[in-house]
Amino acid sequence: MGGEDVAAFEVNVSCPNLEHGGLAIGTSPQRVAEVVTGIRKFTNRPLFVKLTPTVSSIGEIAKAAEDAGAKAVTVSNSFSGLAVNIFKRTSVLGSGAGGYTGPAVKPLALKLVRDAVQAVSIPVIGCGGITTAEDVAEFMIAGATAVQIGTATFTRPTAMSEIIADLEPLCHRLNVSKISDLIGTLDTPIPSRGLS
Numbered sequence: 756m757g758g759e760d761v762a763a764f765e766v767n768v769s770c771p772n773l774e775h776g777g778l779a780i781g782t783s784p785q786r787v788a789e790v791v792t793g794i795r796k797f798t799n800r801p802l803f804v805k806l807t808p809t810v811s812s813i814g815e816i817a818k819a820a821e822d823a824g825a826k827a828v829t830v831s832n833s834f835s836g837l838a839v840n841i842f843k844r845t846s847v848l849g850s851g852a853g854g855y856t857g858p859a860v861k862p863l864a865l866k867l868v869r870d871a872v873q874a875v876s877i878p879v880i881g882c883g884g885i886t887t888a889e890d891v892a893e894f895m896i897a898g899a900t901a902v903q904i905g906t907a908t909f910t911r912p913t914a915m916s917e918i919i920a921d922l923e924p925l926c927h928r929l930n931v932s933k934i935s936d937l938i939g940t941l942d943t944p945i946p947s948r949g950l951s
Contacts, residue, residue: 763800766790766825769807769832770854781807781832784819791823801826803880806871808834808860813867814874821875829880829903830871831864857906858884865897872898872939886914888921892929895937 768790769781780786791802804820806813808831817828836855838847846852864883871879881899885891886907894902907914922934930945931937 765803767805788819788823795824803827805829813870817871817875821877827878830868860884869897888918888925898939
């Protein structure tokens, strides 16, 4: 690797764009465990496992990754979707289907993050439809300890720097000293600010 210092590896067991069963790996707790165990033999670096949203129990898959040695799970990858060219009556995507993500999946991803957090003791990295600092706060409140931002940068290359810049003012508005104070606070009473 040219001497680069790698802090961790993210193992994607959930890519909906791959042929030959790319998605199927992430839907089986046993297969996820096998992948993590197999990779663990080749590195001592922390392994993060990116999970698919298309499972009956994200918690079960997250727990299998944790038990096999994952140090964090990323919840979640894109949803399998279809786009149609109405004039050609064909799929817009080369393989017939592919990953659907962006703001429309955020409520679904938030629920999956909460479910994963309840199942594991390792950190959960939230992703799916994050475009603003407020979105980051929602994922943290649901239990994510970190987030990933992807699709927002496709149309707004400065999205990440803008979101980071907006976090401090948002913390002031939410009456917290740092964004991590929000982690796992869903349904937690908000401290009173008192009367001014």
